[in-house]
Amino acid sequence: xxxxxxxxxxxxxxxxxxxxxxxxxxxxxxxxxxxxxxxxxxxxxxxxxxxxxxxxxxxxxxxxxxxxxxxxxxxxxxxxxxxxxxxxxxxxxxxxxxxxxxxxxxxxxxxxxxxxxxxxxxxxxxxxxxxxxxxxxxxxxxxxxxxxxxxxxxxxxxxxxxxxxxxxxxxxxxxxxxxxxxxxxxxxxxxxxxxxxxxxxxxxxxxxxxxxxxxxxxxxxxxxxxxxxxxxxxxxxxxxxxxxxxxxxxxxxxxxxxxxxxxxxxxxxxxxxxxxxxxxxxxxxxxxxxxxxxxxxxxxxxxxxxxxxxxxxxxxxxxxxxxxxxxxxxxxxxxxxxxxxxxxxxxxxxxxxxxxxxxxxxxxxxxxxxxx
Amino acid sequence: xxxxxxxxxxxxxxxxxxxxxxxxxxxxxxxxxxxxxxxxxxxxxxxxxxxxxxxxxxxxxxxxxxxxxxxxxxxxxxxxxxxxxxxxxxxxxxxxxxxxxxxxxxxxxxxxxxxxxxxxxxxxxxxxxxxxxxxxxxxxxxxxxxxxxxxxxxxxxxxxxxxxxxxxxxxxxxxxxxxxxxxxxxxxxxxxxxxxxxxxxxxxxxxxxxxxxxxxxxxxxxxxxxxxxxxxxxxxxxxxxxxxxxxxxxxxxxxxxxxxxxxxxxxxxxxxx
Ligand SMILES: Cc1cc2nc3c(=O)[nH]c(=O)nc-3n(C[C@H](O)[C@H](O)[C@H](O)COP(=O)(O)OP(=O)(O)OC[C@H]3O[C@@H](n4cnc5c(N)ncnc54)[C@H](O)[C@@H]3O)c2cc1C
Ligand code: SF4
Ligand code: FES
Numbered sequence: 121x122x123x124x125x126x127x128x129x130x131x132x133x134x135x136x137x138x139x140x141x142x143x144x145x146x147x148x149x150x151x152x153x154x155x156x157x158x159x160x161x162x163x164x165x166x167x168x169x170x171x172x173x174x175x176x177x178x179x180x181x182x183x184x185x186x187x188x189x190x191x192x193x194x195x196x197x198x199x200x201x202x203x204x205x206x207x208x209x210x211x212x213x214x215x216x217x218x219x220x221x222x223x224x225x226x227x228x229x230x231x232x233x234x235x236x237x238x239x240x241x242x243x244x245x246x247x248x249x250x251x252x253x254x255x256x257x258x259x260x261x262x263x264x265x266x267x268x269x270x271x272x273x274x275x276x277x278x279x280x281x282x283x284x285x286x287x288x289x290x291x292x293x294x295x296x297x298x299x300x301x302x303x304x305x306x307x308x309x310x311x312x313x314x315x316x317x318x319x320x321x322x323x324x325x326x327x328x329x330x331x332x333x334x335x336x337x338x339x340x341x342x343x344x345x346x347x348x349x350x351x352x353x354x355x356x357x358x359x360x361x362x363x364x365x366x367x368x369x370x371x372x373x374x375x376x377x378x379x380x381x382x383x384x385x386x387x388x389x390x391x392x393x394x395x396x397x398x399x400x401x402x403x404x405x406x407x408x409x410x411x412x413x414x415x416x417x418x419x420x421x422x423x424x425x426x427x428x429x430x431x432x433x434x435x436x437x438x439x440x441x442x443x444x445x446x447x448x449x450x451x452x453x454x455x456x457x458x459x460x461x462x463x464x465x466x467x468x469x470x471x472x473x474x475x476x477x478x479x480x481x482x483x484x485x486x487x488x489x490x491x492x
Numbered sequence: 493x494x495x496x497x498x499x500x501x502x503x504x505x506x507x508x509x510x511x512x513x514x515x516x517x518x519x520x521x522x523x524x525x526x527x528x529x530x531x532x533x534x535x536x537x538x539x540x541x542x543x544x545x546x547x548x549x550x551x552x553x554x555x556x557x558x559x560x561x562x563x564x565x566x567x568x569x570x571x572x573x574x575x576x577x578x579x580x581x582x583x584x585x586x587x588x589x590x591x592x593x594x595x596x597x598x599x600x601x602x603x604x605x606x607x608x609x610x611x612x613x614x615x616x617x618x619x620x621x622x623x624x625x626x627x628x629x630x631x632x633x634x635x636x637x638x639x640x641x642x643x644x645x646x647x648x649x650x651x652x653x654x655x656x657x658x659x660x661x662x663x664x665x666x667x668x669x670x671x672x673x674x675x676x677x678x679x680x681x682x683x684x685x686x687x688x689x690x691x692x693x694x695x696x697x698x699x700x701x702x703x704x705x706x707x708x709x710x711x712x713x714x715x716x717x718x719x720x721x722x723x724x725x726x727x728x729x730x731x732x733x734x735x736x737x738x739x740x741x742x743x744x745x746x747x748x749x750x751x752x753x754x755x756x757x758x759x760x761x762x763x764x765x
Binding site for chain 2: 197198200202205206207208209211237238241242243244245246353381382383384385386387389405407409411414416421422423424425426428430436439440443444447449450453
């Protein structure tokens, strides 16, 4: 049996479903809670939860990835004030305690990808502060989504580590595995609501994992051979060229992808009177310096002031995206593939230059126009 | 830990017009302590903010051996550069850095040095030139070859004269197109190679300028038997963060803002994406 996991020292616990609401209530006392909820059209979205009954416990993974809660689409970095020709630059920090509830494991791996890259080389304290104030509670996928291929890239459906708390839906109860001190704390917040798991429940958890592994849809992604070719420059230019017309340059794949993080930095002008009402010393002008998501698929991404653009052709930009995600060079640098197998780009891309299609084309050496 | 993307306030002390669209700015951090602790290598760059307009990378054009102020030479060509040109002494900007690897001055000790610059490519080399001139005895013969489109496009005209008057320093200047009153060389930079004595086996060459100029000059130098490891250049890409995070400046998995912008031609040859 593959029972031994890192969660062992803390044992395993179960939360009867009728107690779930009460637990969320307790979590809400100490932190902001983010969870999948029903959006305005009934579709699943990740959002800040106000009341426990909003939390979805059985849901399709939202198309909009949760990354904006660790890397906001427009992130205020500093407030810049101008007064009498002098400037004041005030960094904006966000370290509010947050609990992320029912995160899917692919997205959890995405989070760790983002954390690793922000911690590597020159660490980014502003990202790390926000990230490390988060408690990550994942909900393992007992029924894999039809377009997911996390199984091809260690993205799920169940994880052995990386979560603070991993929940598994056993039917009447959620089994909880503790992965860290933060997870233990979240569990303790539910004191009296959880009880130790029985032997039978632990066995059930393993059965469900095996069952999930068997019930993946047809989507597969053979990264190995694609990586070999991309890393050794053995993908013909004609192949990238053939994909070019299929990419609409919308950047949707980047926005939807849990591991994409390219950004630009811009100053946003604020109305000076807002929060500065009159009085001495009030600023004449205020800006917010923002970090904003960008996309390597946009032509202007590499456009230089001289007018020269090294990735003017779409071919070059598509190639760039897959080099960053699939090459051995980046695998070594990031210690992981740049894909967690969530399948979002399959849903988002109108032109079918999504991860599995492109990886298949590289493997076969032929672009067939993707899926239709 | 200091925030990665937050600039500090610096004051413009003075400006000097170099050409009709290029100006040199002398800057000093507003906080004295911060100014004193700012140390850099020639070839590194700073991210300069004109608050409200944005931020852009500019190479440090002054030498660390002259730490009273920092200089950048900026050509006006867009939002940030235009906004910067509208500022003058006493005005405040933001500075962040130094960024990038810079030139390895130690490794060049004892060698003859050949500087080849085109147009706005002289600023990154100027910091290095003053740096070696300020420690003159550590280096061999120094040759500076500089070309610009027209006489009006030559930057640091006074300094070119100062350098050429120095012992063991040879300076040659050329322009692509002459103009009334111009009595110097006419033609692209490589025409100057035949006017000086090149000693490839004992020389480190530094080449900076527009991509086409770099291409031709480097080809020429290699043909003249310069070792690719000792032909040093700086590469440019669109940059945003300057600290290896935003991905704008990548060539393959190399980040020009972290691994560069200074590379030897032996390294450049191996880069692909
Ligand atoms: C490492 C490095 C070092 C550098 N060092 C220097 C240096 O020492 N000196 C230097 O001068 N430059 C240097 N540069 C280049 C410098 O960073 C760019 O010139 C600068 O980023 C341009 O910023 P900008 O906001 O003024 O231009 P942007 O506004 O970004 O302009 C970009 C392009 O848009 C065009 N454009 C802008 N506004 C308009 C408009 N209203 N209408 C039509 N077209 C427009 C411009 O012509 C330009 O082609 C360096 C770059 C790097 C990467
Ligand atoms: S590349 Fe596609 S499948 Fe992979 S993580 Fe990004 S959006 Fe999901
Ligand atoms: S400029 Fe952002 S990664 Fe180099």
